[in-house]
Amino acid sequence: MAPTDDASKATARLAQLQSHLPADYSDITSQLTHLETLARTPPTTQASYQRQLSRGKLWVRDRITSLLDPDSFYEIGPTTGSITWTSSSDGPPQPTDLIPSNNLQGRGTINSRRVLLTADDFAVRAGHADGALMEKTLYVERLALHTRTPIIKLVDGSSGGGSVTMTMKLGFTPLPSLHNFFSLVAQQCDLGIPNVGAILGPAVGLGATRAAMCHFTVIARDVGSFFAAGPKVVEHATFEEGLTNDELGGAALQTANGTLDNIALNEHDAFHQIRTFLSYVPSCGASELPPILLPSSDPITRRDLEIATHIPRRPARAANVPAIVDSLFDKDSVFVIGATFSRTSLTALARLGGHPVGVIANLSSLALDAAGCKKIAKHLRMCDVFNLPVVQLIDCPGFAVGSAAEREATMKAGVEMAKAYYSTTVPVYSIVVRRCYGVAGGIMVDPREMKERVFWPSAEFGSLPADGGGIEVAHRGELRKEAERRGREGYEKRLEELKREYRAMENPLRAAARFNVEEVIRPEETRRWAGEWVARQYEKGGVLERRVAERMAGRLVVRF
Structure with a gap:
């Protein structure tokens, strides 16, 4: 066959193919459109959809x-x-x-x-x-x-x-x-x-x-x-x-x-x-700070003259910590996380003067159980990865005790909480509103080398609450002798005298006089104290900016 015949057939075949293949590829784009329509159309006739x-x-x-x-x-x-x-x-x-x-x-x-x-x-x-x-x-x-x-x-x-x-x-x-x-x-x-x-x-x-x-x-x-x-x-x-x-x-x-x-x-x-x-967290904590909402419509100078009344003078009555949280932070800004996991602790995100913060608080004056410890530990790690400074309100009588607490491995959970406090580096500001006792209280109130904390007049603290059996243990010999001399009435009378003596020494101003606690403040001024602290953390060249720079340089590694 002559070469010209082959060329003619090839040309004819190419022309035939081109007649079926649009130069603008509209054949394929129309298929794409059809497939996209199929994917995005509700399958109303399918039983699974119904x-x-x-x-x-x-x-x-x-x-x-x-x-x-x-x-x-x-x-x-x-x-x-x-x-x-x-x-x-x-x-x-x-x-x-x-x-x-x-x-x-x-x-x-x-x-x-x-x-x-x-x-x-x-x-x-x-x-x-x-x-x-x-x-x-x-x-x-x-x-x-x-x-x-x-x-x-x-x-x-x-x-x-x-x-x-x-x-x-x-x-x-x-x-x-x-x-x-x-x-x-x-x-x-x-x-x-x-x-x-x-x-x-x-x-x-x-x-x-x-x-x-x-x-x-x-x-x-x-x-x-x-x-x-x-x-x-x-x-x-x-x-x-x-x-x-x-x-x-x-x-x-x-x-x-x-x-x-x-x-x-x-x-x-x-x-x-x-x-x-x-709305509270950055897009990437390794390189950004949390989003700030300024100017804030709720000034940090706002005073709540009723805030102290949420701490009853009678020791047997529980403090209303959620009411304190709502009063302290910007109005309608508290977003509670894990509300039904443990009734002994509260964790939340909130804003203070427009600045996002993590919130940790003890609830109902209850001792920390295993679940409460786990809840706090997770929240701390989350705040750490997101560069959220933590404001915590402490009313902690210690770790939960008793057979149920031992079955739940409360001390093990408490140790894990301690590890979370001491392995994270995000700033923590502590407000001791009432009790702070024992190992649990010590972990919460002393989480950073730089102690940034204030105490309310209602604060009471120590190794063991005086009304929690500590006096009976410490003065067992004296009380036994009193019982032998004067019977049960003598025992109860001396015990009550000892309790009054110890309660007199619980006044936080005594500890402040020795600088064992740094600041005793009026409760209605708490928002200003905490708000100024948070603002300092966020200021240009402040702790949080330096922290992000350390993370970006690889000198600070955090773990969730």
Whole structure:
């Protein structure tokens, strides 16, 4: 065949192909548009979608719309999933159906601040790995670490965890491998890149783990549950039959044991709490200070003349520490974390003169139990990674004692709390409003080499409370002799005399005279004292700025 004939055929074939392939690639972009439309259209005819709605749950994309600023969401990998390609007689195969990945990823803004987001779609394979690509999830985790951007995890399922049916697809039983995931999240948490989790359905396995690792986690009470394995698996493992999701791992249970932080009334309340939490913390504690709201509408010179009345003069009555907290910090700025985990301590975020702070307080004049120690330790570590100065109100009669306290390993938890105080370096300001006794009180009131603290006139402190059995032990011999001489009446009379003598020495002004305590202040001036201290920490060239510089230079390493 002549060369010219070959050339003619090639030219004709090329012309034929070009007639089917638009020069602007609109054939492919139209396929992209079709796939994006499939992914973003609610699957209203699917039973799984209808089940979501019937259970009072939002569709995953409606969740994202409710959480983020309007029109700020940019999806990463919107066409990831299982595509059905149908052959065409007059052209290449066309995509006709898409089962999207059940874990949406993307970026957006909250209060104009950049965040990354992962969100489970329980309507697709209940969040299991059969419907999600782990590499897609890992990509966003890497992106959060690389760009040092807060990451929010809306959990509803196993977040890409495995399932039994995956074995049939692979043809072998896969060995679990989670190093890449856990390593990324651990680095984020230590750098102070905010990790925030929301439980918006049954969080199980890897999904539960992802949430539990976060700095802050909230669970929607009406739809959320959290467990290592669901009721059916538990039934086979422990023979506990008939458990509901709520009985096994409902909101009340998982916040009372400290696994999760806060309960939300519903999904919208959960999103509100996420936005609130983020307003107190930097985008990356390794390089930024927390966001300051200035000017503050609540001046630090504000005086509450009634604040001292929250400390009863009668020792047997409990102090109203929550009322003191509300009075001390900026109005409507106190965001409590872990309210139902331990009734012996309070942890919160707040503002003082517009400056974000961490808050620690003892509650109801109760001795610190194991849960209270764990709660304080976690809060300290969180404040440390976010450069949040801590203001604490101390009313601590010591560690809890008794057989129940020993069974809960209270002293071990107390030691872990001590390690948190002495291994963190964020500034701490202590206000002793009432009791400060024993090892527990000593740990709380003396956490830094530079002692920055004040005492109320109601403050009482020592190795052991005088009315807590200490007098009876210390004066046992004397009291026994008095009982032998004058009987029970003599014993009680001498004991009461000793108590009066000791109470007279509890006046904090006696300790201040020897500079054993630095400042005894009027309670109504507490806001000014604490506010000026916080402002100094935030000032240019101050402690917090120097701390961030040390972290950026690698000379200060913190751990969550």
